[in-house]
Amino acid sequence: MEAAHKCRIVSWGHTEVTDDPRFEALSQAEFIKRKMSEAARRQLLGEAEHNSDEAIAREEADWISKTGITRRVFFGGSTSELAAIAAKKCLAKAQILPGQLDVIIGGTNTGPGYPSLADHIKLALGDSTSSAVCWDISEACPVGAISVFNGWSIVRSGIGRYVLVVCAEKATTLAPADNWLAANLFGDASFGLLLSVGDKESFQFFDGHCLPFDGNIDKVVKTEHGFSQDGPSVHKFVGREVVDTIVQAARAADLDPGDIDHFIPHQPSGKTLELLRRKLQSAWPTFSGHFHDNVGFTGNVSGASTGSVISRKTEQGIIKPGDLVFVSTFGSGLSIFNYGFRA
Known part of the structure; x- marks a missing residue:
């Protein structure tokens, strides 16, 4: 791929449960007990066993056999706050200040709409003198990869030297907890990627x-x-x-x-x-x-x-x-x- 500028990966960042007290990691059994309503548990487990640990354990084993998912991460804050955690970690690893950014790209299917996720990330980074321009991308599960492609395109074009790509998803909001056939799949997470002009194409x-x-x-x-x-x-x-x-x-x-x-x-x-x-x-x-x-x-x-x-x-x-x-x-x-x- 030939262009005037080469794009290099500077740093990555991602959220972990230990980053913020609003994160919690729940087993599927804990999800049934803590997130689902009593009415939904009655429907799932039956009137007689809706509070039974044995019945919950059987249902958990069935879910795991079908989905391969034993544990999921839930975040108690907003998608914007989730994104800001990964963004700050990414910049800290690179030792780059928010004021050095030219572009911030937000990727999300569960974001604030407008003002954009990227706008909220810029606000959270806290530099009021920053000239970084901001926008969001949405395209279901490929949105993270497409956001990386968009950031790469900006660097290659010469429009921006430092581009921060952040994808954040509160995917646990995609289905209500009582809709367990869908809700037993999802977790919350975000990642950040800093791209820059470099001597070698990544x-x-x-x-x-x-x-x-x-x-x-x-x-x-x-x-x-x-x-x-x-x-x-x-x-x-x-x-x-x-x-x-x-x-x-x-x-x-x-x-x-x-x-x-x-x-x-x-x-x-x-x-x-x-x-x-x-x-x-x-x-x-x-x-x-x-x-x-x-x-x-x-x-x-x-x-x-x-x-x-x-x-x-x-x-x-x-x-x-x-x-x-x-x-x-x-x-x-x-x-x-x-x-x-x-x-």
């Missing part, structure tokens, strides 16, 4: 697809009471179209799957990730890198899922400098967005 490729035809537009939709999805159809979509775009993107970017150190997909559920893992093993027989599956202890955090994994694994030293990382996101639309970078 990104290998970007690859996006929007496929709303043949009824796909109705497979995952926002509703008055949260969201609804055609789970079996979306599951098949991941196993077919998503895998096909992954294979095609790697081929177009001239990437040998055997050279990829980390594959980081969107984290919807354990069941979907296992399907993706099996299909990818068949399509990429030479791939021997890490397939990252973290949904079990975070829940589905929508657009914040892949960036949070990247930031956490980078901080832990699992993703090392120079590693080749392939990221794949997918969601409502139905949409797919893939990208690759060198850590």
Whole structure:
């Protein structure tokens, strides 16, 4: 990819339960006990057992067997406050001041609307002299990857030297707690990514697809009471179209799957990730890198899922400098967005 400016990754940041007392990590059993109403528990567990620890444990085991999710993170503040935590951590790692930023991009499906999430992030960073311009992007679960692409485009164009991308999701608000068939999937999280002009390009490729035809537009939709999805159809979509775009993107970017150190997909559920893992093993027989599956202890955090994994694994030293990382996101639309970078 040739352009006047190269874009480098400066730093990542992400939220952890220990960042703020408003975070709480709940098991599925604790969710049933603390978040669901008594009426919903009666409907789920039956009149006689709606407060029974044994019945709750059985239901928890059933949920875990279907979703692969044992624990989820809930944040008691706003999406804007959630975003600000990751933004501040990201800038602190880079030792960059808010006043040095040229652009702040907010990615969210659960944000404040307007004023934008990015506006609120700028306010939270606290520098009233900052000249950074702000805007938001929304595109369901691929929004984190698309926001990274937008930030990369700004740096490459020369419009901004320092671009802060922040994706924040209070995905636990996507479905009311009493709608347990949907609500047992989601968690809250945010990540930040600082991009800058550099001597060496960090990104290998970007690859996006929007496929709303043949009824796909109705497979995952926002509703008055949260969201609804055609789970079996979306599951098949991941196993077919998503895998096909992954294979095609790697081929177009001239990437040998055997050279990829980390594959980081969107984290919807354990069941979907296992399907993706099996299909990818068949399509990429030479791939021997890490397939990252973290949904079990975070829940589905929508657009914040892949960036949070990247930031956490980078901080832990699992993703090392120079590693080749392939990221794949997918969601409502139905949409797919893939990208690759060198850590």
